[in-house]
Amino acid sequence: MKEAMLSYDLVQRYNRPGPRYTSYPTVPVWSHTFGAADYQRALHTLAAHPDEPISLYVHLPFCKERCAYCGCNATVTRRSEVVDTYLDCVERELDLVTAIIGRQRRVVQLHWGGGTPNFLTPAQTRRLFGLLASRFDIAPDGEISVEADPRIGSRERFEVLHELGFNRISLGVQDFESTVQVAIGRLQSADQTTAAYAVCRELGFDSVNLDLVYGLPGQTASSFERTLKQILALAPDRIACFSYAHMPTFRPNQKRVDTSFMPTPHEKFEFFKVSIETLTGAGYEWIGMDHFARSEDELAVATRERRLHRNFMGYTTQPASHLLAFGMSAIGDLTGFYAQNDVKLGQYQRSLQAGQLPVVRGHQLSRDDQLRRKAINALMCNFELPYQLTVSEFGLSVDEAFGDVLERLRPFADEGFVDFGVDRISITHLGRFFIRNICMEFDAYLKTETNPARFSKTI
Numbered sequence: 001m002k003e004a005m006l007s008y009d010l011v012q013r014y015n016r017p018g019p020r021y022t023s024y025p026t027v028p029v030w031s032h033t034f035g036a037a038d039y040q041r042a043l044h045t046l047a048a049h050p051d052e053p054i055s056l057y058v059h060l061p062f063c064k065e066r067c068a069y070c071g072c073n074a075t076v077t078r079r080s081e082v083v084d085t086y087l088d089c090v091e092r093e094l095d096l097v098t099a100i101i102g103r104q105r106r107v108v109q110l111h112w113g114g115g116t117p118n119f120l121t122p123a124q125t126r127r128l129f130g131l132l133a134s135r136f137d138i139a140p141d142g143e144i145s146v147e148a149d150p151r152i153g154s155r156e157r158f159e160v161l162h163e164l165g166f167n168r169i170s171l172g173v174q175d176f177e178s179t180v181q182v183a184i185g186r187l188q189s190a191d192q193t194t195a196a197y198a199v200c201r202e203l204g205f206d207s208v209n210l211d212l213v214y215g216l217p218g219q220t221a222s223s224f225e226r227t228l229k230q231i232l233a234l235a236p237d238r239i240a241c242f243s244y245a246h247m248p249t250f251r252p253n254q255k256r257v258d259t260s261f262m263p264t265p266h267e268k269f270e271f272f273k274v275s276i277e278t279l280t281g282a283g284y285e286w287i288g289m290d291h292f293a294r295s296e297d298e299l300a301v302a303t304r305e306r307r308l309h310r311n312f313m314g315y316t317t318q319p320a321s322h323l324l325a326f327g328m329s330a331i332g333d334l335t336g337f338y339a340q341n342d343v344k345l346g347q348y349q350r351s352l353q354a355g356q357l358p359v360v361r362g363h364q365l366s367r368d369d370q371l372r373r374k375a376i377n378a379l380m381c382n383f384e385l386p387y388q389l390t391v392s393e394f395g396l397s398v399d400e401a402f403g404d405v406l407e408r409l410r411p412f413a414d415e416g417f418v419d420f421g422v423d424r425i426s427i428t429h430l431g432r433f434f435i436r437n438i439c440m441e442f443d444a445y446l447k448t449e450t451n452p453a454r455f456s457k458t459i
């Protein structure tokens with residue numbers, strides 16, 4: 001690791017708002033004139049390719065209370081019947097979609113995200129899984145994953161998830177320190193975390209992930225090291241270490257975050273650096289931007305073999321080219337279209353109760369979008385752009401495709417972030433810290449994006 005080059009000055013110079021590129025083009029570029037008819041068009045195209053495997057995502061937005069730092073599309077309720085009504089709507093959405101694409105499409109990846117998926121009672125969990133299993137052919141050896149809150153529910157909820165075939169589970173931790181937990185409005189004792197983790201281990205989930213967040217108020221270098229040590233003592237298969245993005249203008253609940261002792265950008269960067277050193281020192285491999293996995297984990301293997309993929313659900317080894325998404329705010333990515341459902345629960349439900357697909361915005365990717373998306377994904381996942389990629393998939397030499405971009409990357413090469421090889425551009429270890437900045441050079445829309453506050457800082 002070229003630590004000497006990681007100066008504060010460098011961090012300051014490159015720390016600016018920028019996308020995380022879970023999609024390209026990014027969501028602010030998408031059009032609100034895109035609606036149900038456009039999505040139906042995408043579904044008909046998918047129907048014409050019945051052998052292509054798909055991924056499924058279901059958004060389960062319910063939480064018992066709203067954490068102040070939360071950046072998810074979540075809704076607070078204590079009433080279980082609210083979930084029943086929501087599942088009625090998801091069922092209608094499934095029926096509208098499968099009426100076009102047909103039933104029993106092969107699914108290689110299924111993910112339930114939230115919100116808090118384990119907010120669902122065992123009966124609701126079985127119902128939702130049944131709705132999916134009766135309409136899709138879910139490969140038992142696929143990635144079947146779920147997010148869970150250690151503070152919610154009983155052992156039985158974890159048992160039901162495992163029994164239904166979920167083989168990967170991700171538990172939210174964020175930080176073990178009580179000062180930090182108070183500042184972010186999420187109290188979670190170490191006992192709650194370790195108990196939920198122990199149940200997941202005992203049940204035999206193939207992979208257990210723990211989520212951390214760095215850059216939270218109250219975190220210090222020593223407190224974050226303590227949290228990392230507690231995480232390592234549990235020995236999860238994977239660890240996600242996300243950067244906290246404080247954007248109260250877009251996430252009003254974040255106004256409740258106690259910002260009086262927010263770390264400086266330099267401290268925040270140090271926390272991330274310490275995470276990388278501590279976790280890789282303990283035998284984990286650094287995956288993509290902010291994930292870590294044991295070297296035998298399939299994500300680590302895929303990274304070494306340069307076949308890691310990324311979609312709205314995160315990093316994956318499953319190269320399904322279509323993602324169907326269900327539920328409020330869920331985003332699909334299929335046949336060259338992005339489509340997002342209504343982010344308001346009431347509107348989402350009203351559309352479905354009226355028999356309409358609840359899509360409210362989206363984007364049809366042009367050939368240029370596809371080309372740039374490929375390049376950005378290759379860089380974000382595998383930290384290289386083989387020149388052959390533009391030739392084999394788009395019939396263009398890398399100069400024809402990205403001549404201007406390569407020129408703009410020269411200063412990054414001078415900084416030591418990028419190596420220009422004979423047959424590829426490679427991101428150096430140092431350059432990985434600035435990967436979002438590098439990818440921004442491939443973004444044709446960024447220059448026209450008038451509201452950079454929509455994006456978090458790149459570092």
Ligand code: SF4
Pocket residue numbers: 062063065066067069070071072074114115116149172186
């Ligand atoms: S952080 Fe998680 S548990 Fe907290 S409100 Fe957001 S989605 Fe719910």
